[in-house]
Amino acid sequence: MEDDGEHTDFSILQINSSGAIIFSKRYHIPGNQDPYHIQRTHDGGFLIAGDDVSNNPPHNFIVKLDQAFNIMWSKKVTFHSKLLSHLIKEDPEGNIYYGTDCRITPYADFILMKMDGDGNLLWQHSWGISNNDHIYDIHFSSNGNLYILANKWTSTSEILIICMSPEGEIVWEKSLFQDRQYYPRCIVDLPNEEVLMVVRAEGTGKTALIKMDNTFTPIWYKLVGSGQGDLYLSAGKLFDGKIFLMGTYGGNDDDLALLNMTTDGAINWVKAYGGEETEKTNLLCKSRLSGGSGSVFMIGSTASFGSGMNDIYLVKTDLNGTSGCNEIDISSTEQSLFYNPQYSDISADHVLQVSSLAVVPQALDSIKIVTLCPSELVADFDSDAQIICVNDSVNFTDLSEPNPISWSWYFEGGTPATSINQNPQNILYEDPGSFDVRLIVSDGINFDTLVKEGYIQVLPFTEIDLGDDQFFCDGDTIVLDAGEGYESYL
Incomplete structure (x- = not known):
């Protein structure tokens, strides 16, 4: 307005x-x-x-x-x-x-x-x-x-x-x-013509979630809340095969809340966003939650930032709920319903x-x-191994912040040599040596590049030479020297 x-x-x-x-x-x-x-x-x-x-x-x-x-x-x-x-x-x-x-x-x-x-x-x-x-x-x-x-x-x-x-x-x-005072909020469209109904359970501090089939017959239903404060969810979307539900969290005055769950009802995480004062969301506006290209957008109002409650509060997160600041992880609880x-x-x-x-x-x-x-966009990554043997594979994990939407990986000595996945898996190294890994990320406007030189060390197969054949009798001893440069022996 x-x-x-x-x-x-x-x-x-x-x-x-x-x-x-x-x-x-x-x-x-x-x-x-x-x-x-x-x-x-x-x-x-x-x-x-x-x-x-x-x-x-x-x-x-x-x-x-x-x-x-x-x-x-x-x-x-x-x-x-x-x-x-x-x-x-x-x-x-x-x-x-x-x-x-x-x-x-x-x-x-x-x-x-x-x-x-x-x-x-x-x-x-x-x-x-x-x-x-x-x-x-x-x-x-x-x-x-x-x-x-x-x-x-x-x-x-x-x-x-x-x-x-x-x-x-x-x-x-x-x-x-x-069995309670229920105030419905929205319907989330799911695959196979199934839906999730999001309903405020007034006076409980919780939200009723009801999954229906294509005839609106319940598949499962439960009350979801938080032991740390009221959790009232009111808008929902399906992104990347997961359900995202937005609402308010009452553990710190009122903050915006975002819940991520599977279509089977398993809750992955719940986060709250806001400052020391009150953040709210319009209960009737279905468009206050949107997303795409690896990002989620939430719209509410804020009294913590700007000039007061008439200011719009826009939060952008990645698909893990990371916005970069003013966010906390909150717990979740579940309870049955009577149908x-x-x-x-x-x-x-x-x-x-x-x-x-x-x-x-x-x-x-x-x-x-x-x-x-x-x-500011900052590229970063990690891997499940850095020192490997020939013909071993490595899995890489993107740690870039705050909200990249595209990734370009370059693996010196690796197969495949490039990837555009966020978290490339099973990169094969067939030759010994020390190899660089380069990652370029973008948020749609800005770019950042990180090169980790010699990040992957590929060791050759070990060859053991015991010298000329030797004869010894029962009770004799012999000392084997494997040389230097090895860390373990079997």
């Missing part, structure tokens, strides 16, 4: 892999805008959605940008009471699904509408019993159906799954867990109005970026 003292607009900021600004633009809409979502579309453009918080009158906004950040169309979404934008998502055919809360009483119901790629309304459906019912995420299946992740409140807040056809017809609704599926029906009859909205792009040059961690 960009606040000029009179209006709060939304802004787009594009940066490179090193954190330098490439592009920035402000988009003015009358009133005060609170953007929640940015979604990359199949045509290379973007969908932006959020709330007008000026209450004049209250409404949501949706803006479609092309890949050069030019406005293609923009829409105002209105209701007779307050709306709270919860999700926007594009299906494989380019249709757009938009979910929002509507405040009928002090409590909320929710509405989902489907638009075509040009922003024309195709259908809408609403649910709720006027008792804090919310929509959070959507999964698109290969058979055309969509699965909606929501919650409904009866005696407690229950996880609700709604299966719908592409035409907006309800196939079924199920309530899955009723009790029940069919449900909470359909309602609320209707949204969709109309055109004027958006005026403006120049933006007031953004400043402060680097908290030194971004």
